[in-house]
Amino acid sequence: MHLLGPWLLLLEYLAFSDSSKWAFEHPETLYAWEGACVWIPCTYRALDRDLESFILFHNPEYNKNTSKFDGTRLYESTKDGKVPSEQKRVQFLGDKNKNCTLSIHPVHVNDSGQLGLRMESKTAKWMERIHLNVSVAPRGGSNEAGCCHLDLLDHQVCLHPERAQVLPTVESPWEDCDLPASGCRWEVPLQ
Numbered sequence: 001m002h003l004l005g006p007w008l009l010l011l012e013y014l015a016f017s018d019s020s021k022w023a024f025e026h027p028e029t030l031y032a033w034e035g036a037c038v039w040i041p042c043t044y045r046a047l048d049r050d051l052e053s054f055i056l057f058h059n060p061e062y063n064k065n066t067s068k069f070d071g072t073r074l075y076e077s078t079k080d081g082k083v084p085s086e087q088k089r090v091q092f093l094g095d096k097n098k099n100c101t102l103s104i105h106p107v108h109v110n111d112s113g114q115l116g117l118r119m120e121s122k123t124a125k126w127m128e129r130i131h132l133n134v135s136v137a138p139r140g141g142s143n144e145a146g147c148c149h150l151d152l153l154d155h156q157v158c159l160h161p162e163r164a165q166v167l168p169t170v171e172s173p174w175e176d177c178d179l180p181a182s183g184c185r186w187e188v189p190l191q
Contacts, residue, residue: 022126029131037105051096053120060116
């Protein structure tokens with residue numbers, strides 16, 4: 001009878017400790033417009049470190065019958081590290097240790113919704129969600145209104161001051177970018 005108590009405590013610990021194995025930092029919601037390049041800064045931490053597989057879903061739903069997630073697969077890692085040709089629009093810029101940064105180019109209005117980052121390590125699985133809101137055109141009615149043009153990784157990027165987000169705890173491609181030389185006349189305040 002006395003042995004049952006410790007076993008119940010151990011089972012309770014195991015049931016609730018799994019959720020603390022993964023920790024993420026990323027914007028909750030991203031805003032973009034048709035045809036833009038969306039850069040999704042993301043870092044993660046898993047207790048057993050190395051990432052075995054990564055799938056980016058659009059509007060994922062959990063299927064209780066199969067015990068898996070269903071949805072449009074925008075990106076899926078492969079064992080050999082090669083990217084299938086149909087996945088060229090989405091790029092995983094991260095690594096297997098802590099970086100889950102992604103880019104989508106071009107992004108389309110029908111990409112609006114929930115992005116699901118399905119992460120699997122050797123001993124655990126996790127689904128992280130990010131909301132994506134894609135408009136036909138940015139505020140102001142055209143893709144050029146109030147725009148600051150930057151050439152980032154061979155892509156022309158148009159930033160709007162009201163839409164710019166920089167997370168101080170996530171490595172950002174803007175850190176080494178000379179914004180005034182690119183014609184920008186506003187500053188992005190770090191929080």
